[in-house]
Amino acid sequence: MKTMQLVPAMEQGGVERGVVEVNRAIVAEGWENVVVSAGGRMVADIVAAGGRHVTMDVKSKNPLTYFQRAFALRRLLRRERPDVVCVHSRVPAWLFLFANRALGIKWISFAHGANSVSAYSAVMTFGDLVVTPSNYIASYLKENYTFDESRIRVVPRAVDTAKFDVSGLDLEFMARKRREWGLDGGFTVMGLGRITALKGYDTLIRAVAALDGRFRLVIVGEAEALRRDVERDLHSLVRRLGVADRVVFAGNQSKVAECLALADVVVSSNTRKPEAFGRSMAEALAMGRPVVAKAFGGALDIVRDGIDGVLVRDGDFASAIRKVSQMSLGDLRRDALERFSFEKMIARSIALYRELAAGKMKGCAE
Numbered sequence: 001m002k003t004m005q006l007v008p009a010m011e012q013g014g015v016e017r018g019v020v021e022v023n024r025a026i027v028a029e030g031w032e033n034v035v036v037s038a039g040g041r042m043v044a045d046i047v048a049a050g051g052r053h054v055t056m057d058v059k060s061k062n063p064l065t066y067f068q069r070a071f072a073l074r075r076l077l078r079r080e081r082p083d084v085v086c087v088h089s090r091v092p093a094w095l096f097l098f099a100n101r102a103l104g105i106k107w108i109s110f111a112h113g114a115n116s117v118s119a120y121s122a123v124m125t126f127g128d129l130v131v132t133p134s135n136y137i138a139s140y141l142k143e144n145y146t147f148d149e150s151r152i153r154v155v156p157r158a159v160d161t162a163k164f165d166v167s168g169l170d171l172e173f174m175a176r177k178r179r180e181w182g183l184d185g186g187f188t189v190m191g192l193g194r195i196t197a198l199k200g201y202d203t204l205i206r207a208v209a210a211l212d213g214r215f216r217l218v219i220v221g222e223a224e225a226l227r228r229d230v231e232r233d234l235h236s237l238v239r240r241l242g243v244a245d246r247v248v249f250a251g252n253q254s255k256v257a258e259c260l261a262l263a264d265v266v267v268s269s270n271t272r273k274p275e276a277f278g279r280s281m282a283e284a285l286a287m288g289r290p291v292v293a294k295a296f297g298g299a300l301d302i303v304r305d306g307i308d309g310v311l312v313r314d315g316d317f318a319s320a321i322r323k324v325s326q327m328s329l330g331d332l333r334r335d336a337l338e339r340f341s342f343e344k345m346i347a348r349s350i351a352l353y354r355e356l357a358a359g360k361m362k363g364c365a366e
Helices: 016-029 042-050 065-078 090-099 121-125 135-144 171-181 200-207 225-243 256-261 280-285 316-323 330-341 340-356
Strands: 002-004 031-036 050-057 085-087 106-110 131-134 152-154 187-192 214-218 247-251 265-268 291-294 309-312
Touching: 002 065, 002 090, 016 031, 016 042, 016 280, 016 340, 031 042, 042 050, 050 280, 065 090, 085 090, 085 340, 090 121, 106 121, 106 340, 131 135, 131 340, 135 152, 171 187, 171 247, 171 256, 187 200, 187 256, 187 280, 200 214, 200 225, 200 316, 214 256, 225 247, 256 280, 265 280, 265 316, 280 291, 280 330, 291 316, 309 316
Parallel strands: 002 031, 002 085, 031 050, 085 106, 106 131, 131 152, 187 214, 187 265, 214 247, 265 291, 291 309
Antiparallel strands: none
């Protein structure tokens, strides 16, 4: 069986890491998997696991090149003849719709987020199957679009237990970063993910600035080239608030598990648009680290208020972080691995591919 994944780029992010993980698992099943994207540093992970990558511009929103790129995609589809195509964003979905005319290839639209309601965004409900990472996104689609809801499947993202293994951490890396980031003797607050305005890192910086000097912030991630202004603004904010000695911009880090293990709490500071799922929150719990997040979106499927961390309802992240620093917590890792099993996620994903390829689609199921 051959699958194809259409992703805007393979640079960084939770969706992209999910594509890497699924690629590894389905190749291990003996399938052929082709990832099509504009490229990026995570392409090497696809190839190393036995998948193939085709570099193609399925990211640009330029309407003047739409048909040229759609025809190029059609030629690729004719050459590869995948059994199932998985589309992970709106631009590649629109390109695929045109490219797939007369080909009739079955496809899955992966609705990873709560995009603005529009005819443009509606394309993520057009797949033969519509897969969402949380009940929140499934409900969001049902409330805002008219389509056959029996095509929806909820497949929560998962934690790769091999990658997020507390017994296999690179202790030398951790010791080096602890010194480099100046974490000894303090309470480490961590934000994890690419730097965009949506992530709300400005809110997180202000929250840490409102706390006493033992609270230190590490932001793991960086902005894409077109979003460098957001990162520059955050640096300026840190200087204005006088907390440059307590805030570290760590850039992209390949050892995510080790970074999470260095945190005392991981904060999802997005307050503008609900996370579809919030992979970094689940991964933090898998590393035994509590989470602070706004009480909306995918966070409601992950963080149990007062058990795994704190859900923020009043916008006061500083108080929530302080509260977590005083909490006595149970075995967060064990619970997280039970709730977000990588093996279960892969098994459900493979079952969906087989279901679609066989044309035996069942009723709506989580």
